[in-house]
Amino acid sequence: MPVSHMASEPADHLLVPFASASDPACRAVLQGLPLPQLTALLAELQPAHTDSDTDHSLSAPHERALARAIGLVRADGSAYPDGLLPWAAAASTQPHTPQAWLSPCHFQVGMEQVTLLPGEQLGLTDEHARPLFDALAPYCAEDGITLRYESATRWHASGEVLRGIACASLDRVSGRSVEAWMTDSSANPAGGQLLKRLQSEAQMLFYTHPAFDAREALRLHPVNGFWLSGAGAIDHATVLQPTPTLPNELRNAALQADWTRWKDAWIALDSGNIKNLLELVRRGLPVTLTLCGERSAQCFTNAPRGAVARAGRLIKNWLGNAPAWKTLETL
Structure with missing residues (x-):
């Protein structure tokens, strides 16, 4: 397909x-x-x-x-529901497989909110991103998610658990409080809970990683988490314009x-x-x-x-x- x-x-x-x-x-x-x-x-x-x-x-x-x-629409010609546009699958040669973009980021904790700073604003390069990717990949694999390194600021994820997870796009949350965007997906509640757990594991993993200290020593925002977006799959033959x-x-x-x-x-x-x-x-x-x-x-x-x-x-x-x-x- x-x-x-x-x-x-x-x-x-x-x-x-x-x-x-x-x-x-x-x-x-x-x-x-x-x-x-x-x-x-x-x-x-x-x-x-x-x-x-x-x-x-x-x-x-x-x-x-x-x-x-x-023309990225569902099989019946209707628009995808909010938060379920399968951008990662649309860019893939296997669009029937559930996929997503995983973006390393910095969660900046303030007095009343947590603000997300994306990798592009962190000046994130392969030097720090690749070791973090290598550390996180085995944890994702345990939950049935395969990670592929695409660039310092965007990693590719694939796996059945990513089907039906509604998530806010990175453009929605960049530079903003993430609280309003931390939603559960009624279409895949188990996947939503797994994603929250994986985000918590990544936070602890990245905090103890040498790349965290290396970036702080350079007075750069460390990577302390990731944001998932563009999740889902395309279940019908599609020709994009x-x-x-x-x-x-x-x-x-x-x-x-x-x-x-x-x-x-x-x-x-x-x-x-x-x-x-x-x-x-x-x-x-x-x-x-x-x-x-x-x-x-x-x-x-x-x-x-x-x-x-x-x-x-x-x-x-x-x-x-x-x-x-x-x-x-x-x-």
């Missing part, structure tokens, strides 16, 4: 993660943000699909939008709450990818734009307009185009 990807190029589709964020500091930066190309582009497009939830859903809007864009263009600059800045860098990234995106998409629209070519915040994702296209849509377009021209930031603050 392989998951294959189409070789043909997709219609031009720009999918923008963290086009907006819930942080009040981001909202303050967003108001009045000059995005002339995006304003002009939105005036040429029509809403095609809106996916709304809360900013505490397990799967982030940009992940749900990406799954929809590439080509992946849309996914700029990461906004995401990277947002996950570190660097709103000055986030603003600069939006201005650069507006004069780059957004401008290019606008030029395609003006040449009469089909395009898709998906803007994703932390609560919802809105998809826009330049599908052929009917009489009502054309009339609406004339009215918009007469009244003037609403600035793009007003659309972004609804996400």
Whole structure:
């Protein structure tokens, strides 16, 4: 049951993660943000699909939008339930096997909360990650989970116990309190309990590992745990569509709450990818734009307009185009 990807190029589709964020500091930066190309582009497009939830859903809007864009759906064509998007299986040559991503991280214990710092923010390299992986792998094997080292910041896990475990994506928990995201999976309660036990074992194992002291000596955050995400399996033959263009600059800045860098990234995106998409629209070519915040994702296209849509377009021209930031603050 392989998951294959189409070789043909997709219609031009720009999918923008963290086009907006819930942080009040981001909202303050967003108001009045000059995005002339995006304003002009939105005036040429029509809403095609809106996916709304809360900013505490397990799967982030940009992940749900990406799954929809590439056709990562269940056998009956419906979307996967919250927290059950099988990203690791989708990237595998054996997608019928339950799999997940295991991300080494640092849990920062504060007075009132525990905050997760992912490997990317720890400057984690093979020098420290590989020994920790080698130490944890036998413990996972005892519970029927096979670990494979993919990179310093992402390890691959496979095993039947990973089937049906709902888990929050790493983009949801990075830089945030993890308490709201520590959920049990009703589809696989035994697996959820096993995962909690394995996380506790990893915490003790990593704390006594030489890599822990080595990183502290370098004044680096030590790795003291891991986060599981993208768990599950694909139980039907699936042909995935080509992946849309996914700029990461906004995401990277947002996950570190660097709103000055986030603003600069939006201005650069507006004069780059957004401008290019606008030029395609003006040449009469089909395009898709998906803007994703932390609560919802809105998809826009330049599908052929009917009489009502054309009339609406004339009215918009007469009244003037609403600035793009007003659309972004609804996400």
